[in-house]
Amino acid sequence: MFAVVQFIENNKFQVLAVPVSWIKSGNLMWPKITNEKIEALRAAGDEFHGATKRIPVVISRKVRNFLAAEKIAEELTKKKKKLKPPKKPVSTKNKENNESIKYEELKKDLQQFIQDTVQTVVEKCFDDRFSKLAALLQMNVKSSNKTTLEVADEPVENHLRIDDDNQLHDWNVRLGNEDLCEKYVVYFSRIIPPNAYIGNGDSACYTIVDCLFTRDFWTRFTWTGISRGKKSKQGFREFGNILQLLVRLVCIGDPTYNAQKLESFCKNRLFRYSKSRSMSKQLRKSACRLTRKKKMPGKLPKLEAVYQIKRENSVDLKDQTDSDEEHEYASQDDPEAANVDIGT
Structure with a gap:
């Protein structure tokens, strides 16, 4: 061209x-x-x-x-x-003045040409494109109003559990709307009693993720996006709006909960046991249960010591009854020995 x-x-x-x-x-x-x-x-x-x-x-x-x-x-x-115009003979004295005049004339001609060209081009483009531009602007305004109304009017109770990458990405984009996040907080305040999970926010987080995600979803994701299998290459930590919402929801039951605790929970529990949780029959609610302490060798609990003493006493009584029975049998077989024993 x-x-x-x-x-x-x-x-x-x-x-x-x-x-x-x-x-x-x-x-x-x-x-x-x-x-x-x-x-x-x-x-x-x-x-x-x-x-x-x-x-x-x-x-x-x-x-x-x-x-x-x-x-x-x-x-x-x-x-x-x-x-x-035809050139006229110019004297050497007026040469500089004529050159300046010629330059000014050319400058004026060029400016006039530029103004006329720009005006014609603008008028032509305006006539050709104005109707299309107006239609596009009107369509854009309608679509933006429609999306905002849909997001604002969407009921949280009809939330579909997230099961794949596309649903997760779309939900993360929608959570950029602060009004929608507030609706989730209000709704989950009915499920998570306020201050009921202080010091145990992970249990509240189990309840929340089971309401928002399917259990099979966690088997297809990792925290960092690095895995040897066919899991998603995009890490769960990259969805900032979702992480921020989860922290806010857990803080309903545990105000001390923060982003660091959520990261530790996802790494050490949610993704680590995702396969066993997806295969379970879901007969009971997931919760973080305290692990039992191992018994130290050489140290018995108080209750175990009491049981040991009772067993020893029962053995002593049994030995004494056995010795009395042997003495009776001996007296019946040998009366003299019995009399000697009585006399003594």
């Missing part, structure tokens, strides 16, 4: 056909190379990426063929020459 441009250089009005790629922001980027190379690039219509000289120009026409652009440039040059 070539453009026919008009400009003033060395106080002379010039018309030239150049590639469109040489024109940027109303300026002709003239290459600083030899004239032979410039002519070769100009005829071929190639781009130039070296050092250039910036010249303000006015684009009169654009054509696809270089020869056609050259013809148009020649015609414009001839017309301009015809409009100029």
Whole structure:
């Protein structure tokens, strides 16, 4: 694509056909190379990426063929020459004054040409594009109002549990609306009693994620997005609006809960046991239960010591009854031995 441009250089009005790629922001980027190379690039219509000289120009026409652009440039040059008055002999004394007058005339002509060209182009574009622009603006306003109304009127009670990447991404975008986040906080304040999970916010977080996500969802995600399997390459930590909402919901039951505790919960519990939780029958609610302490060797609890003493006493009583029975049997077999024992 070539453009026919008009400009003033060395106080002379010039018309030239150049590639469109040489024109940027109303300026002709003239290459600083030899004239032979410039002519070769100009005829071929190639781009130039070296050092250039910036010249303000006015684009009169654009054509696809270089020869056609050259013809148009020649015609414009001839017309301009015809409009100029015949030169008069100028004395050496008035040469400088005449040059300044000539420059001012050219400047005025160029300004007038620019104003007329811009006015015609603006009027043409306005007539052609105004109806389309008005229709697009009206459609944009309607769509924006529709989306805001849908987000504002969407009931939280009808929340569908998140199960894949697309649903997660869409929900994260929608949570950028503060009104929707407040609706979630109000709704979950009925599920999570205020200050009921102080010091145990992870249990409240289990309840919340089971309401918002499916259990199979956690088997397809990781916290960082790095995994050896076919899990999502996008980490759960990248969804800031969702993480912020989860912290706010857990703070209903545990005001001390923060983002660091949520990160630890996701890494050490939610993603770590996601497979076993997805395979469970969900007969009981998930909760963080305290682990039992291991018994130290050589130290028995008090209750165990009591049971040990009782067992020892029962053994002593049994041995005593056994010895009494043996004595009775011996007296029946040997009366003399029995009498001796009685006498003694």
